[in-house]
Amino acid sequence: MTEKPLSGISLFIGAIALALCTFMQVLDASIANVSIPYIAGDLAVSANIGTWVITMFAVGNAISLPLTGWATRRFGSIRVILASVFLFTVFSWACGFSFSIHMLVTCRFFQGFVAGPLIPLSLSLMMMSFSKEKKNLALALWNMVAVVGPIAGPIIGGWLTYDYSWPWIFFINIPVGIFCFLAIRSIYKGKETPIERIRLDKVGLFFLAFAVSALQILLDQGQQLDWWRSHLIWVLTIVSVVSFVFLFIWESYSKDPIFDLRLFKNWNFSLGTIITALSYMLIFGSLVIAPLWLEEMMGYTASLSGLAVSTMGIVPFCTVLFVAKLMSRFPLKYLAATSFLIFGLSLLYASTFTTAVTFTDVALSRLYFGIGIGVWLAPLTAISFAHIGKDHLAMASGMFHFFRIMMGGVGTSIFVTFWARRATHHHSHLVDTINPFNPNSKALFSDLKGYGLIGKRALEKVDSIAWNQAYMLSTNDLFWMAGWTFVIFMFASLFFKNYQEKRQLVAAE
Structure with missing residues (x-):
């Protein structure tokens, strides 16, 4: 144009x-x-x-x-x-x-x-x-x-x-x-x-179709099929890995590639694509886990859960002009680093929640997370494309968002699987502490007896409480690890190179 x-x-x-x-x-x-x-x-x-x-x-x-x-x-x-x-x-x-x-x-x-x-x-x-x-x-x-x-x-x-x-x-x-x-x-x-x-590039398209189809089906169906205990998941894994390997080998020599791998010689584009994809994996994973935890373990209705997590969308919607001014006045890599710091702090705050957490606390944690979202993608996109010429912008943009969206699917599967399996781990430890010689166990069963729960009914109630606490601890584990990973991304974003034309997107010239 x-x-x-x-x-x-x-x-x-x-x-x-x-x-x-x-x-x-x-x-x-x-x-x-x-x-x-x-x-x-x-x-x-x-x-x-x-x-x-x-x-x-x-x-x-x-x-x-x-x-x-x-x-x-x-x-x-x-x-x-x-x-x-x-x-x-x-x-x-x-x-x-x-x-x-x-x-x-x-x-x-x-x-x-x-x-x-x-x-x-x-x-x-x-x-x-x-x-x-x-x-x-x-x-x-x-x-x-x-x-x-x-x-x-x-x-x-x-x-x-x-x-x-x-x-x-x-x-x-x-x-x-x-x-x-x-x-x-x-x-x-x-x-x-x-x-x-x-x-x-029909050969590249062939490998791409097999690679991403197998990967997406693997990610979406893996938890239901118990991952690599299923023969289908093994087949999908092999097909996806082999197809991706052949895809990148073929694209390295193709005259008109679907993936122009030469773009990764650009340091900012390579670093930006990696950091953006991995951070989106954590962001999207947390977006999936938060409502799951609220609805399945905390007893929230779908509408109330949606209201609690929707606060994170308020900040990006209201700060468009403010973010644009920040991008004109400050180095973009420092804005990206700031967004990762905010992500990290908000998730570390959420990792301290207990089952007694209030709606207000949940909404505030999501609001803080939304502040990070507001200043996250725009600076990263700008600095990643800073040295990409306009003739390669569409190709670079397609590759950039392909890896971002693909890692979003990976994040969903990792978070859901980890959430369920860590809950099982915590549940087994919690149940082990319930025995006749534990004073706390005696007090718990005494309280339940006061509500008319004895024998099998009391044990079922205790098991339900244990699962509730186990999923709370699992949620805390996820948020804690994701929070510290964002802190690592904060330091990694400082390795972006500055570009000549200050605070303008050269790629779009």
Whole structure:
């Protein structure tokens, strides 16, 4: 795009349309999470089979994200994002009208596949649309919708499912998609990016499809199948590892690669991709565990749990302008380090909770976590792409977000598995302390007897209390380890190199 940046009403509407493209994509990655029991019941399948609605969206999305660079060079950024928005809207409609689980899962795969380019292209087009002086504002705006979407997904999904019906979690995309398509088509008409006659790396695509499909299915189904005690998990692991190895070997020699591994010669891009992916793993894992703990162990309803954790979305939403000013005044690596410090402190604070924790304490811990989210992704994205030229921006953005989103899935599986297994560990230790010779045990059974609980009923109650405490301790363990890992990331982010043009995103020039 060689034309001048947008201005006035065109800039305003264009920025909203591009931001909504990102919001739709990240929202749909999590909006179905709380609706699975309703979808499964309505389509007469088990909840385990219903989870494929989530899995196949992630598989399709992971396959298409790295193809963004090739697609934009071959067809142009505007054509690709318009096609993505149009097809995403169509498949959202098809998902809502699905009459069987097979139809819904198939439509969700294609919905995820066509949504892949939305995140990298909305970011690159937004950066190209703003003047040099306002690029930090554009990045802060994009960061806000990118991090609020996963938080808002379960809340909006729960509301639509409970008050209306599950198809509305897909129908909600239709008016938004129509607006985005018409706005982008009108505002960016005649501003297409250059097109090249390049071939599709079919061998690379083959390895990519097998690698990410096997990995996503492994991550989503691993806990249910007891991980490597299942032959299927072993097969998926081997397929994923071998496919990734051959993919990276092939891409190292391909003339038109899906992954341009030469970009990793850029220190800031390499470090930024690694730190962002690993930190997103911890962030997304904590986003999954917090409501699980509140609903399953603390007795919160889905709406109350959503309200408690939703406080983390307030800060990013309200601090767009503030973050943009910070990025203009302070070195970006120090802002990134500050976000990791805030993450670490908020999780270490949460690791001190007991089963007597109040709603206010939980909401405050999530609010503190939200402060870190508000200043996390924008500085990291800016400094990671600082030395990436505009010709490689779409490719770099696709790779950057591919690894970020992939590690989000890894984080979910690690946190859920660790949470369950550490709880079992703590439960066994707690139960071992309950014996006739322990004065505390005698006092506990005496109290239970006063409530009419004796014999088997008393033992069942004690076991229930032990499990509740065990999951509390397991949650504390997770938050404690994640908190200290963020402190390590804080120091690692100080190794970013400064760049010549102070506090401006060179990649978008």
